[in-house]
Amino acid sequence: MAGSFGLGGLDIMLSRWVMDETQDINLLDKRLEQRFRTLLDSLSQASTASIPAACNDRAEMVAAYRFFDNEKVRFENVLEPHIESTYRxxxxxxxxxxxxxxxxxxxxxxxxxxxxxxxxxxxxxxxxxxxxxxxxxxxxxxxxxxxxxxxxxxxxxxxxxxxxxxxxxxxxxxxxxxxxxxxxxxxxxxxxxxxxxxxxxxxxxxxxxxxxxxxxxxxxxxxxxxxxxxxxxxxxxxxxxxxxxxxxxxxxxxxxxxxxxxxxxxxxxxxxxxxxxxxxxxxxxxxxxxxxxxxxxxxxxxxxxxxxxxxxxxxxxxxxxxxxxxxxxxxxxxxxxxxxxxxxxxxxxxxxxxxxxxxxxxxxxxxxxxxxxxxxxxxxRFEHIDRFLPALALYLIVAWRSLYVCRMSRAHSEKSCKHLYTDAEWQSVWQVINRTSPPKKPPTLLEMTKLIAQLGGYVNRKNAGPPGPQTVWLGLQAMHLIATCWLTFGPGATKTCV
CATH class of the missing domain: 3.90.350.10 (Transposase Inhibitor Protein From Tn5; Chain A, domain 1)
Structure with a gap:
């Protein structure tokens, strides 16, 4: 389940893993902490994209660069909640x-x-x-x-x-x-x-x-x-x-x-x-x-x-x-x-x-x-190294998550994909790749990872090896877009009149 919070009058939905990973965040400013969670969620969904492209609009892009320029935001305290989660x-x-x-x-x-x-x-x-x-x-x-x-x-x-x-x-x-x-x-x-x-x-x-x-x-x-x-x-x-x-x-x-x-x-x-x-x-x-x-x-x-x-x-x-x-x-x-x-x-x-x-x-x-x-x-693209370093800390978390998803499918291949993915994510990807309605029982982690990797260019043929991290991280970016469309227009979307 995703978490949410209010920011500027908007109700922003965050990925479940982002809420878990940032539970120990302490930037001494609640709005900065909320911005950190939003940035981590946005950049993890478009890890190869530029920061402006990963942000939803110009206001979010400006807020992102202001976040990295804030004197309270440092390499060490951006990484600290991830380190605490790693201990767990x-x-x-x-x-x-x-x-x-x-x-x-x-x-x-x-x-x-x-x-x-x-x-x-x-x-x-x-x-x-x-x-x-x-x-x-x-x-x-x-x-x-x-x-x-x-x-x-x-x-x-x-x-x-x-x-x-x-x-x-x-x-x-x-x-x-x-x-x-x-x-x-x-x-x-x-x-x-x-x-x-x-x-x-x-x-x-x-x-x-x-x-x-x-x-x-x-x-x-x-x-x-x-x-x-x-x-x-x-x-x-x-x-x-x-x-x-x-x-x-x-x-x-x-x-x-x-x-x-x-x-x-x-x-x-x-x-x-x-x-x-x-x-x-x-x-x-x-x-x-x-x-x-x-x-x-x-x-x-x-x-x-x-x-x-x-x-x-x-x-x-x-x-x-x-x-x-x-x-x-x-x-x-x-x-x-x-x-x-x-x-x-x-x-x-x-x-x-x-x-x-x-x-x-x-x-x-x-x-x-x-x-x-x-x-x-x-x-x-940062003009000063002091702005680059907090971004580096944030992308260390994004890189960990990308590799974690890839390796979990190998180490725990038979586990249900619901350990890592929401219903909207696995159901939408299933329908796009297989062109059939999703089953009642979620696929395994390995099956889901192969579906995601196919969105990133992986060819799922007989005797093919497991997907590598590159096709997985490209597929994850496509998955987030597909899941958003699924929530907006899919079977469970709220019907509204236009």
């Missing part, structure tokens, strides 16, 4: 994965400049960066954001930038205090995992992070925590601690390669499209990647790593799993993952679980794809 969803699960990652938001404009935007990689583009901690179930269903930080770098100065990878650049980075580095966010986000645990004490939390988080301070903190488990992909450069310092150094990766193969298995590697400049796309681990099946060998051991910090003699002992592609091709970057973890690895089943959890780290890349392609966040 996490509580319903025994184990939840907390995935952290960073992405660039390219706001470069050919004929204008976003005031306050900072430089991005190599300094030839401008925009903002976003570091996210997002919760997923163990079947890949997104539960929502629990921590987010958006920031801008200092704009490019007149002095030529030091070349990436040069000795001067390495010295500059090394001499910078850790808390002043962007990588410090990997530590603060890991620390936030402990805070999440205080809200969901009965749920096991497992933090997942990619190679950028392979930082000694991050691993030190994670090892000191009993509140959550963790899996960090190592960059492979770590050295095994030696009892005899005269022995030659050996990398952890090489040490694990020398162990016996525990087992082999097939992995489904997901497609990845690199975001950003051509330089970024050709960095290791950032290039485009196609969907493919690979055969991998799996090695594991409990290892003691050398602590690279000056004066540290004791090693760091933890569990490590090495996943290697057995038959790499010249066409694709070979798969070789060195996973450091707090999870037990005493049996094949336990090692398999580590790998299965890490495979779900890909879901945050899919989330960023929905944010950038499905919500067009980089195309939003």
């Amino acid at each position: 969803r996490i509580k319903a699960h025994k184990t939840v994965l907390l995935v952290q990652d960073t992405t660039e938001l390219d706001l470069t404009r050919p004929h204008s400049e976003v005031e306050g935007a900072g430089s991005l990689h190599n300094g030839n583009r401008c925009g903002a960066l976003l570091h996210l901690l997002h919760a997923f179930t163990t079947d890949g269903t997104p539960l929502g954001t629990v921590s987010a930080e958006a920031w801008t770098r200092e704009s490019r100065s007149d002095q030529p930038a030091l070349k990436r990878g040069s000795s001067e650049k390495r010295v500059q980075i090394k001499n910078r205090p850790f808390h002043d580095k962007e990588t410090f966010r990997w530590l603060t986000t890991a620390q936030h995992c402990a805070d999440v645990k205080s809200h969901v004490p009965k749920t096991q939390l497992v933090m997942l992070a990619d190679r950028e988080s392979d930082i000694t301070e991050v691993i030190d903190f994670c090892r000191s925590q009993a509140d959550f488990d963790w899996i960090i992909r190592s960059d492979g450069g770590r050295i095994v601690n030696k009892d005899d310092k005269t022995d030659p150094s050996i990398a952890v990766r090489e040490s694990l390669r020398n162990t016996a193969t525990l087992f082999t298995r097939e992995l489904e590697i997901r497609e990845r499209h690199a975001w950003g400049s051509a330089t970024v796309k050709h960095r290791p681990g950032k290039a485009d990647r196609r969907d493919r099946a690979v055969s991998v060998s799996v090695h594991f051991d409990t290892v003691t790593l050398n602590d690279p910090r000056v004066g540290k003699r004791e090693g760091v002992t933890l569990n490590a799993v090495l996943v290697r592609e057995t038959k790499p091709t010249n066409q694709d970057e070979p798969i070789e993952w060195l996973l450091l973890t707090s999870l037990p690895i005493g049996s094949q089943d336990q090692v398999e679980l580590v790998i299965e959890y890490y495979l779900l780290r890909w879901m945050i890349e899919l989330f960023f794809k929905v944010l950038k392609s499905g919500c067009k966040i980089e195309s939003r």
Whole structure:
């Protein structure tokens, strides 16, 4: 059931999920809070459209831009009610994965400049960066954001930038205090995992992070925590601690390669499209990647790593799993993952679980794809970064909802679609696609998602795979228009004389 409230003499109907998601909103102004709900509802129904196109009229468009320009509206308090709702969803699960990652938001404009935007990689583009901690179930269903930080770098100065990878650049980075580095966010986000645990004490939390988080301070903190488990992909450069310092150094990766193969298995590697400049796309681990099946060998051991910090003699002992592609091709970057973890690895089943959890780290890349392609966040036109950031927070909620609907149909395919859709939504879509009156019993979530995806271009033929997020988010926009017409002109519409 939808909720409603009065605004300017109008009775505005809101989607049920919007009312649920914003129950903890606190902008210290009731009209602002009402406007927030209206905006969230409107933009979620037309996620790819521009803000003027998503609004019902000029007055609503003006109100939207005034909302983002209001000094009471900030990135943090726009996102806060969603975070509280995410905690409630996490509580319903025994184990939840907390995935952290960073992405660039390219706001470069050919004929204008976003005031306050900072430089991005190599300094030839401008925009903002976003570091996210997002919760997923163990079947890949997104539960929502629990921590987010958006920031801008200092704009490019007149002095030529030091070349990436040069000795001067390495010295500059090394001499910078850790808390002043962007990588410090990997530590603060890991620390936030402990805070999440205080809200969901009965749920096991497992933090997942990619190679950028392979930082000694991050691993030190994670090892000191009993509140959550963790899996960090190592960059492979770590050295095994030696009892005899005269022995030659050996990398952890090489040490694990020398162990016996525990087992082999097939992995489904997901497609990845690199975001950003051509330089970024050709960095290791950032290039485009196609969907493919690979055969991998799996090695594991409990290892003691050398602590690279000056004066540290004791090693760091933890569990490590090495996943290697057995038959790499010249066409694709070979798969070789060195996973450091707090999870037990005493049996094949336990090692398999580590790998299965890490495979779900890909879901945050899919989330960023929905944010950038499905919500067009980089195309939003704002003159100042301070107006863009509250809009970013709002679209983080829209992106979550789009991906949530898509993944729910896979994880809970046999549930009734009434868990997510109103009668007007499923009945109108059924009639448009099937050209028959809707049945008394609502279709399942999977059936409904396929119907919606067909509105977005999905071809529902025999042996076709499940719909992807793109056809679903396009179909959802069409569904909202169809449902509005159904309520206005359909069987249950109030008959009026004209």
